[in-house]
Amino acid sequence: MNSDFSALDAFLDDAGVDGFLIDAAGDDSDQVYLSGFDAPDPFHTLYDGEVHLLVSSLEYGRAKKESDAATVDRHADYEMRSLVEDHGRLEGGRRVLASFLDERNVGSVAVPARFPLATADGLREQGIDVRTPESPPIGRGGANVIETIRATKTDEEIEHVATAQEANEAAMEAAEDLVRAATVEGDELHYEGEPLTSERVKEEIEVTLLRHGCALDETIVACGANAADPHDRGSGPLTAGEPIIVDIFPRDKSTKYHADMTRTFCKGDPSDEIREWYDLTAAAKEAALALVEPGVTGADVHDAVCDVYEDAGEPTLRSDETTETGFIHNTGHGVGLDVHEQPLVGPGGGELEPGHVITIEPGLYDPAVGGVRIEDIVVVTEDGYRNFTSYPEALVVE
Amino acid sequence: MNSDFSALDAFLDDAGVDGFLIDAAGDDSDQVYLSGFDAPDPFHTLYDGEVHLLVSSLEYGRAKKESDAATVDRHADYEMRSLVEDHGRLEGGRRVLASFLDERNVGSVAVPARFPLATADGLREQGIDVRTPESPPIGRGGANVIETIRATKTDEEIEHVATAQEANEAAMEAAEDLVRAATVEGDELHYEGEPLTSERVKEEIEVTLLRHGCALDETIVACGANAADPHDRGSGPLTAGEPIIVDIFPRDKSTKYHADMTRTFCKGDPSDEIREWYDLTAAAKEAALALVEPGVTGADVHDAVCDVYEDAGEPTLRSDETTETGFIHNTGHGVGLDVHEQPLVGPGGGELEPGHVITIEPGLYDPAVGGVRIEDIVVVTEDGYRNFTSYPEALVVE
Numbered sequence A, B: 001m002n003s004d005f006s007a008l009d010a011f012l013d014d015a016g017v018d019g020f021l022i023d024a025a026g027d028d029s030d031q032v033y034l035s036g037f038d039a040p041d042p043f044h045t046l047y048d049g050e051v052h053l054l055v056s057s058l059e060y061g062r063a064k065k066e067s068d069a070a071t072v073d074r075h076a077d078y079e080m081r082s083l084v085e086d087h088g089r090l091e092g093g094r095r096v097l098a099s100f101l102d103e104r105n106v107g108s109v110a111v112p113a114r115f116p117l118a119t120a121d122g123l124r125e126q127g128i129d130v131r132t133p134e135s136p137p138i139g140r141g142g143a144n145v146i147e148t149i150r151a152t153k154t155d156e157e158i159e160h161v162a163t164a165q166e167a168n169e170a171a172m173e174a175a176e177d178l179v180r181a182a183t184v185e186g187d188e189l190h191y192e193g194e195p196l197t198s199e200r201v202k203e204e205i206e207v208t209l210l211r212h213g214c215a216l217d218e219t220i221v222a223c224g225a226n227a228a229d230p231h232d233r234g235s236g237p238l239t240a241g242e243p244i245i246v247d248i249f250p251r252d253k254s255t256k257y258h259a260d261m262t263r264t265f266c267k268g269d270p271s272d273e274i275r276e277w278y279d280l281t282a283a284a285k286e287a288a289l290a291l292v293e294p295g296v297t298g299a300d301v302h303d304a305v306c307d308v309y310e311d312a313g314e315p316t317l318r319s320d321e322t323t324e325t326g327f328i329h330n331t332g333h334g335v336g337l338d339v340h341e342q343p344l345v346g347p348g349g350g351e352l353e354p355g356h357v358i359t360i361e362p363g364l365y366d367p368a369v370g371g372v373r374i375e376d377i378v379v380v381t382e383d384g385y386r387n388f389t390s391y392p393e394a395l396v397v398e
Helices: A006-015 A029-035 A057-066 A080-087 A089-103 A117-125 A145-150 A155-181 A198-211 A224-228 A272-291 A298-311 B006-015 B029-035 B057-066 B080-087 B089-103 B117-125 B145-150 B155-181 B198-211 B224-228 B272-291 B298-311
Strands: A019-024 A043-047 A051-055 A071-074 A108-110 A129-131 A183-185 A188-191 A220-223 A244-248 A261-267 A332-334 A341-345 A357-360 A363-366 A370-373 A376-381 A384-387 B019-024 B043-047 B051-055 B071-074 B108-110 B129-131 B183-185 B188-191 B220-223 B244-248 B261-267 B332-334 B341-345 B357-360 B363-366 B370-373 B376-381 B384-387
Touching (some): A006 A145, A019 A029, A019 A089, A019 A145, A029 A051, A051 A057, A057 A071, A155 A376, A198 A220, A224 A370, A272 A298, A341 A357, B006 B019, B006 B145, B019 B089, B029 B051, B043 B089, B155 B357, B155 B376, B272 B298, B272 B376, B298 B341
Parallel strands (some): B108 B129
Antiparallel strands (some): A183 A188, A244 A261, A357 A376, B220 B244
């Protein structure tokens, strides 16, 4: 990956500890990032200026081959069997880990906030100082130092996102094609003699993504009142004349990097209000993008969106923190190994830097009207941004 | 879910604590099981004889509607905003959690081994006693009490597994059909003018599962030397005359329960050795199944498989713990919200009980020959077992 870990070195200096330790499996993006390795069961990664792995015998060969770690050890290198015989499986395992740290003269470690308690307590019993110091976040508290480093992508990571977005555009096209092919019966969309449902469109999206090497756990195809709740995944028949929000956030199965894009479609004639919302949201997205460059903050970009909406008389959380209609979420978020990661493009969001991959996704919502959202994904460059999104913007599907 | 939590009551009595606390999101099966709720971000579930949820305002409405919890509180009920203003986001959040516990007179909690360290340290600072006691495992150390309870399925959970297995059989059929439709060019399988690869077969499996409401992260289609490593997912062109292991373990997207099944196929004429391995493996599976009933241990079932293989002169880990060929894994594992869960069907595996859902999956492996594995999934009943698997067993695909 050739990532720059100098921020981690500085963090460890500040915290006054010898190393950073992760105990997690390959479903933890910090683990995948720091170790350069993926495995179904938890393993240990130590950073002390270099990356060191401690894995089971089962994963040893693959870890040596696939990771870029300076060293790869297995439990058996630390007398696992006799320690387990003497102390039981859990206590034996902790003693192996303590020996692995001791071998590198690591007596104190910083760990992520969600580091497993039993491992921490076990290490503390072995005399290791285990702490969860907070790291300087990009914009808001809670991010650990690895998440902060992950926010800045290498050229290789940027291409991974671009590739995932290509698959995403094919999936969006498949969804729009299905809406286009539908007929209107009463006020319902029909396809092949049956009501066209959110579920059916999602299936088409997922199959298309699979054919392009991507996976996803969830996708949003939400119409009418469903679409008025930004967290609703959508279900049931799609309705003519109402906006359908399609939000797809796939993960490339080979690289594990995500893309993210939203478009809003309407089959049949939308109301004037929906047309206005759509144009306003497109304008809000453009206003936000016009600001994106290094040094501008995520908060500034978010304010640009709020300005557009508030100038048009729409409520925002900035103007009324209790509003349940209008613009009721952040402008965007980082995208990478996680679909939501640093940096924040919202209130408190810090300075954008070259290599930050972010979404810009303004939207308006009202249960009485529905919802409209348009989302692009871009990477911040030295002098602006590169937009990974080339999918057209058009509300009405004809 | 109407699960029986009496084992949890007994565990809390033994541990001498007031409650059991989970801090996790919906990707944690223990959290989903205990809370009856699923959310993308971490939330808190307390069990003190009843289930109590503490969630964000964003999830509050859905949590009240979807979970069976006795009470659902939100952070705002504990003055989140002013605590965060006074103490910062992390410390404020921990004080909210401590107040939530205090409200129920819970001063001491047992937590899972992988409970987040920062939460535990934060609660300890607030005077809460936080411990990770081990629970009596089914067969081997490390399982927590919720995993142990999860091993015994309700009728509803059993039907969820049966439904997932129906989708699994459709996917297996799609895979076998593709192998059947292939032609043999030289020693390679070809389909539609191109070499038929593991990747192409996996795509067919995944698309079929999606059409049946299931998802999966991974599947195994491994041929030749790939198949000799039970952990290899398989890649590249499939070869005629060599066994192809197809192991599919989907998750039903609506219920979150898994199924699991393996079949081994050969296009073209297999060697005599592979034929022998196949018949031996089928016999080993039958020998194991013949034992399955309440009171028999997972260790007994595993021994029955080893007996069949060893009687035929094949190496097993039981006869030689360093062997890298022959029968080199356990006989099976529990299946439910996780694809691998309690109970263990292998060395040290404890007594089977009605409601345990387990796999029986003997296999033989040798890099010089390839691999053969046959896997069924069954539920232990009062007087034996019910096999969810109806897929035929036939090595040669014609």
